[in-house]
Amino acid sequence: MVVLTVRDGRDDLGTTVTSFMSVSLDPPMVVASVATSSYLSEVLNRRPRWAATILSSPQRALAGRFAAEGRPGARILLAAEPHHRGPHSDALILETGISAVECETRQTMEAGDHTLFVAEVLTTDYITSERTPLVRVNRRYLPV
Template structure:
């Protein structure tokens, strides 16, 4: 049986070292959205750009997102139990940038000129032209450092059209397949 060494003396990577190392991993880019009906038809929408979205299980179908603690998305996902993910194509780079900006416009203004439909299961905005969309119900919220991991059961997954080229995030910027 393996016994781990004492954790108290273990070195810890600095945030800069950690960021530099993980920037070497290319990730797909997604827009995570949710709708809080108590805030009104359009006022209850929230969205964030995410590169931390992954498949967890096929049976049952589960996915995971990572949400910054105390963010607007964390606040809404703490109140509602459903959300959606739109997987973005390379022509949606500007959309990804707009929803990722610090000090950005309010969610209401961002969604006002973002073509979207409402998910039939969640009411969350689904981005038109996305490579795929997934609607989810929260199964579990797990505190993890300065983020919350949200495990979701997939209610429906759709690929609306022919496969396009994905938008990727690599070395701190948006990229396209070569």
């Protein structure tokens, strides 16, 4: 699972994304699927630079907070978590995941009730092999 964050002026937005994958090695590109009707989708269409943190298995509660309806802004959700602002995206990046990337959207496409944001990876903020990824399949988290 991934927490996708974007800075929109003075506000920081974020959501849990379950559909996130690599689509190209040269150049390095990823795709994130976001509900088209969401405010985040609207912001991502205006702000092409964003960050994605791949969550580790102990971060299940954090994934739930970022997925909740009516959730507060990303700054509030990350207030008790180690994080920093990405130098390329200006988005908030969680420091305790598996990895984090900063991206720039190159293409968008509608896919049912979601929009696919195809983005070039500008930089990899960090990678660790010391943690197990948080995976959700069929509406359930896989055991650690």
